[in-house]
Amino acid sequence: MAELFRTRLRRLTPIATAVAALSQEEKEAYEKAMDEVEEKLQELELKKKEVDAMQSTLAEKGAELAKKTCEMQTKEKEFEIRYAELEKEKKDLADRLEDIDKKNASTCYTTDDISSFLNKTINDFNANTDSDSDVAKYVINSMDVDLKVRVLEDCDGDGKTTFKFLAPRISETSEESLSSIKISIQAVPK
Numbered sequence: 001m002a003e004l005f006r007t008r009l010r011r012l013t014p015i016a017t018a019v020a021a022l023s024q025e026e027k028e029a030y031e032k033a034m035d036e037v038e039e040k041l042q043e044l045e046l047k048k049k050e051v052d053a054m055q056s057t058l059a060e061k062g063a064e065l066a067k068k069t070c071e072m073q074t075k076e077k078e079f080e081i082r083y084a085e086l087e088k089e090k091k092d093l094a095d096r097l098e099d100i101d102k103k104n105a106s107t108c109y110t111t112d113d114i115s116s117f118l119n120k121t122i123n124d125f126n127a128n129t130d131s132d133s134d135v136a137k138y139v140i141n142s143m144d145v146d147l148k149v150r151v152l153e154d155c156d157g158d159g160k161t162t163f164k165f166l167a168p169r170i171s172e173t174s175e176e177s178l179s180s181i182k183i184s185i186q187a188v189p190k
Helices: 002-020 024-106 111-127
Strands: 136-146 150-155 161-166 180-189
Touching (some): 111 136
Antiparallel strands (some): 150 161
């Protein structure tokens, strides 16, 4: 350190000697120039402090931005996970609805199926001779059928169009949507 000081002192000595040899006007001009240099140095020091403050502010803003970016990425991933869950739920519900429709389609009947079933039921009942009374037997006099079903047009491969009746969906069932069969029975003497 002492060596550095001596080196600088040796460099300054010729300057100091030269300054001492200057006239009064030259000294004043030299001092004025030195004052201007000093002012410029102070201005530069202030600018440096401003730049340092701006860099500090930018670093803080950068840290905030990085934090917000991380939060947004986390929220985006959470959203993607939730979206995938909802898509899976939607697919599961669609599959369940398809299964329900398949079950409903498997329980569909044609008009011939229903007509032959009701005719057979009436004929079986009327043919039955068992009765508690020795005087009369009972037969079905009339039947009123009120079917509450969905009708489906079914086109077979042979070009025939038939109508099929589907049971109502579980979500559509209510007291008003239930089918009913009203039977009138008449006593016939034996």
